[in-house]
Amino acid sequence: MVSKDLKNNNKDSIKVPLSTNHKAINRFKQLQQKNINVEKLFESILTSDTTSLSKGITLIESTQPNHIQKSQQLVEKCLPHANQSLRIGITGVPGVGKSTFIEALGNTLIEKGKKVAVLAVDPSSTISKGSILGDKTRMESLVKSPKAFIRPSPSGKSLGGVAQKTRESIILCEAAGYDVIIIETVGVGQSETAVHSMVDFFLLLKLAGAGDELQGIKRGIIEMADAIVINKADGDNEIRARKAKNQFQKALHLYPLGQNNWSPEVLTCSALENKGIQEIWNIILKYVDITSKSGFFEKNRIQQNQYWLLQTIEEQLKSNFYNHPKVKSTLDEQIEAVQQHKITPFTAARYLLNLQKDQ
Amino acid sequence: MVSKDLKNNNKDSIKVPLSTNHKAINRFKQLQQKNINVEKLFESILTSDTTSLSKGITLIESTQPNHIQKSQQLVEKCLPHANQSLRIGITGVPGVGKSTFIEALGNTLIEKGKKVAVLAVDPSSTISKGSILGDKTRMESLVKSPKAFIRPSPSGKSLGGVAQKTRESIILCEAAGYDVIIIETVGVGQSETAVHSMVDFFLLLKLAGAGDELQGIKRGIIEMADAIVINKADGDNEIRARKAKNQFQKALHLYPLGQNNWSPEVLTCSALENKGIQEIWNIILKYVDITSKSGFFEKNRIQQNQYWLLQTIEEQLKSNFYNHPKVKSTLDEQIEAVQQHKITPFTAARYLLNLQKDQ
Incomplete structure (x- = not known):
């Protein structure tokens, strides 16, 4: 404790x-x-x-x-x-350069007079002892700026709990006058979905790969991305980054458009050399402009609020159920019987639901 | 009643x-x-x-x-x-020729000595008065065969209920000795997900479109498909169907592989002229062969059983909650307050969860 x-x-x-x-x-x-x-x-x-x-x-x-x-x-x-900031979600696997990228983007925004808060959603941080934003050597210049506020991921056993805390923290940061809130995630389990449902713009950070760019990307992530940014487009890597950009653009063209009617953009950048950051910010502003005019920006926030209401209720209901002592002590047994085709899932479900009724 | x-x-x-x-x-x-x-x-x-x-x-x-x-x-x-049949899910928008296709496939299988059952999952059937399998003129030859059993979608308000009934019906059909169970859906709401989680092989039926083949396909469906079949590849349509096939193949190549490690196949057929049906069946057999050897086939069924156990529990918990009189009479009010940023989703959730506690 x-x-x-x-x-x-x-x-x-x-x-x-x-x-x-x-x-x-x-x-x-x-x-x-x-x-x-x-x-x-x-x-x-x-x-x-x-x-x-x-x-x-x-x-x-x-x-x-x-x-x-x-x-x-x-x-x-x-x-x-609250509710007046721009909320940006950033995901990417470890090693893709998220910290350097957030630092470069954050500093660019601070130079423009904006106040920037950086939060994280990392449900694995309790186990891994906090990989995200947990290292003092990361984002050194941003940490020092009086216009930046950086906070590591809350710890917690469930993604739902971690995400709820982060979402409430956004409200506090907005009340404190931060103009841009960046939410970082490493994408463990469903954490991208959680972050996607609390931000206005979702950015997927990638490296130029070995040619087959979409292999190894988790299912469903591409559909969430409003922009894919290929980082470390510097030195020898620049040609490969351009090739990767090309391949992503082709691929994205084949994906159906989302509710926002926005064709996701593919960009390259070098966070280390501070190249391409302004272009990314321009795309984000373009997105805000288009979706504000179409009404999607506000509609999306309303939908997100409703999503979180129902999500919180449903998680609590599940948590109450699965933590009921009788259910807890019988669940594994029932799952095994179902897996081995000994009883139907529906019989097992009815049996377990009846257990909860006994107080 | x-x-x-x-x-x-x-x-x-x-x-x-x-x-x-x-x-x-x-x-x-x-x-x-x-x-x-x-x-x-x-x-x-x-x-x-x-x-x-x-x-x-x-x-x-x-x-x-x-x-x-x-x-x-x-x-x-x-x-x-039960558990010894091959379960095939088929989805496609109205007009794509699902009935003709199922009839052609069913007759092909019956000629091979197989017994075929056709079920449907259509949660809209209560409202639309049963669009799937509800028309006597459809599947005329299959209806007459003593080796075929055809059953329209159960009616019901919730997809969960409709899907559960269909899943239990599969067990009965299997006990009755049907070798192949075909589950049809028009893909209303989340019905494809429900069908996908009760079958071994999932087939998406399409028509050759106006060139941009992936536009208009619901998000997430492509990832579920083990095969995409372009129907009505006959007469003037054949060239367009081949082009569509080509485009789908390119697109699928860019999607990451699923858990089954299977590259979805794209085929063309004319259900009306009975062309290409055998090739589709060959692909299904190839899939069964590969996934049986890799162990995925059985693993997938075990996972599906577990999915249905948890799914049934969670749906029942939600149904109990949202049908609680006090919750029912207050929910809309709370949703509105949340949408208008008057209270946080979390406060509203806590409030509603407390209401359920009062019996």
Whole structure:
């Protein structure tokens, strides 16, 4: 419990070894005192105070009943001040250069006078000890900028929980006046779907491969992407990156258009050499312009809100069911019987559903 | 209630106007008498008696508590005799020639000595009055064959319910000794996903279009298809069909392979002229051969069983929740508040979940 809260509780929101994290320990103690004044916290978040913003997000990430209630109040207070930022999702496998890319994009935006928040959704971070945004050496220049706010992924066992916390954190960041919120994910399990359903624009980061570019891409990801960016298009790699771009463009042409009626764009860039970043930002702005005019931008946010309502309900129902003691102790047995064609899935389902009724 | 049961209760399992359906009325009365002997019904299903098979499926489709219990017993009895057929899913938009295709394929298989059952999943049939397999003029020669069994889609409000009934009917058909079960769907809503998760081989039927073949195909369908068959490749249409085939092949090459490691095949046929049907059957056999050797065939069925167990549980949980009187009367209000950014989806979800707790 202690270590879990500490993880998300240090100054720059970047995890450092527990032993050295004195500030976090102090802040954790403060939380423990249960003397959080939601009204005060809310007001200082509105003034863009990053310490208060961090504190607010830590409150969201806490699992203590007292904190859950307070964080709910805080998020509700922030809600009327939220919803005005541009939310960008970025996914790509490890090694594709996500951090360097986000740093390059973030710095470009800050130069334009924008305030940028970077959040992450990584349900594996509890196991892998936080691969995303968890390394102090990453995004060094962005970390130092007063106009940037960087926060590692909340820890949590379920993607649903992690995603919910991130989505509530977006509201706090927006109330604190951040203009662009970047949500990063490594794409473990269904995390891309979760991120896709909380952002306005979804960007897939790729490297030029060995020629057959679409092999190895998870199913369904291409359909989500509003842009595919081939990173590390520098030096010897530039020709291969252009070839990859070509192949992706051909492939995308064959995919049916989504609800937004937008043909996904394929671009190359070198985040390291800061090449191609402005072009990517232009595409994002073009997307916002077109979808705002068509009404899709707002419609999509409304749909996302509804999606999250139903999603949260359904996850809670499932969680209640699968954690019911009787169900928990019998489920594996029933699954095995079904797998071996001993009983039908429907009989097993009825049996398990009846167990839950017994309190 | 009466009309609902009658719909699925006539001799050839093809709907005819209520007024003329005397046999169905009689059979319905028999059901009403509650004197169904499950053991007897089971035994005569095992002897391939189609009247008993029809009766069994009608029992599965009934919503009376007494019938539900008996149908469950019947399906469990049939289960050890099931699981030995080849299950083929066929989807395609209206007008693509699904009936003619199924008739051609079915007749080809019957000539080879196989027994063929044709079922349908069409959750819209209650509204549209049964578009699939609901027309006596369709599949005329197949209807007459003693080696074919044809059954229209069960009616029902939810896809989950319709799909569950069809899946239980598959078990009965298998116990009755059918070698090939064809499941047809028009692809309303998520019905392709439901059918895909109950078959071994999934076939997408298409027409040669105006050149841009993938436009207008629902997202996700391509990934499900083990084969794409371009129908009506006859007369003037043959050249266009070949072109379409070519384009689909190119497109499919760009899609990542699925779990079965199978590159979907693209074929042309003329169901009307009975051309290309044998080639399609050869591909299906090739698929069965390869996936049986790799172990995927059996693994997939086990996964499907598990999928249906969890799916049934989750649908029932949702149905219980959304039909709770207090939830029902408040849900729209909450959705509206969420859409208008008045409350967060998470607050609304918590509120609604608490309502269900009050009995």
